Structure formats: C-alpha cells, structure tokens
Amino acid sequence: MTTTPPHPSPTGRFIADCRARIGFDLLTGTWTAVVLFGLREGPRRPGELRAAIGGISAKVLNETLRRLEDDGLVERHRYAEAPPRVEYGLTALGRTLLGPVEALGAWGIEHGDAVVEAQERAERRREGTGDGRTLDYIPTGRHHEVDME
DSSP states (O other): OOOOOSSSSTTSSOOTTOHHHHHHHHTTSTTHHHHHHHTTTSOBOHHHHHHHHOSOOHHHHHHHHHHHHHTTSEEEEEEOOSSOEEEEEEOHHHHTTHHHHHHHHHHHHHHHHHHHHHHHHHHHHHHHHSSSOOEEEOTTSOEEEOOOO
16 A cells, blocks of 8 residues: 655655646646636636636637646537637546635635735835845945835
C-alpha cells in the first residue's frame, strides 16, 4: 500500500518538479479559476461564458480555454451544424478542481477586505515616496525600510 507523503517532497520543500507545483501553476493564470467556475454547471458556448464572466476579452477567454484544454481540464465540443457551434465543458479532471476553486473563493469573500486594505496601504506608501519605499539611512551606511504608518 502506497501512502502520500505529508510534504510535497521528501525534504518538505517545493522543488521545481514537485507535483504540488502543478496545482499551484494551474491556478496562477488570472482567469483560470474564473473560467473553471463559469463552467461548473455544464458546457457553454464561448459567448455565453464570456457574458457570464464579464470583463474578459474574447482573445483572453480563447487563450485560457485552449490552455485549460491542453491541461486536460476542459474539453471542446465542435458541432457539425450551420452555422458551426462550439461549446466548452469541464472534464472529469477539471471537475476535481472545483472544490479548491470554491474554497479559494470562500477565502476571498472572508478575507478580501483585509487584502484590499493592505493593498491600499501599500499604494499610499508608494505614492508618498515615488518608488514605493521609504528608506531610513543609519550612520553605519546601511539602511532599512521604514513603515510610514
């Protein structure tokens, strides 16, 4: 019987070819999780999916769908009709990512305000210094960053 180790690698580090990196890499695309979530209720035509998502260009949606298709998470169905019709739907593998995507969305709902507040503080710091940092020079010639708040 084979068991999964508690860490991504025997050393507990996320090395370049670690299997956990595959999951992290899949969700780093700006629109990946949104597109997967948009397909959760079944196949959709690109125009329907784009309208449901909002704020995504046709080009970016197409690129995202093709990448997800290459990853085995989405399948493209082309119908031999006039005019031609194409739909995209989740594969069985793609459906397995819905749980993590929904969990990440729930985390965003719960903690989103705190993240936005931190981003706004950082923006105010950047605006105050021109380059995003305030440096306090110490007589030793070394310097450290100073929080402006």
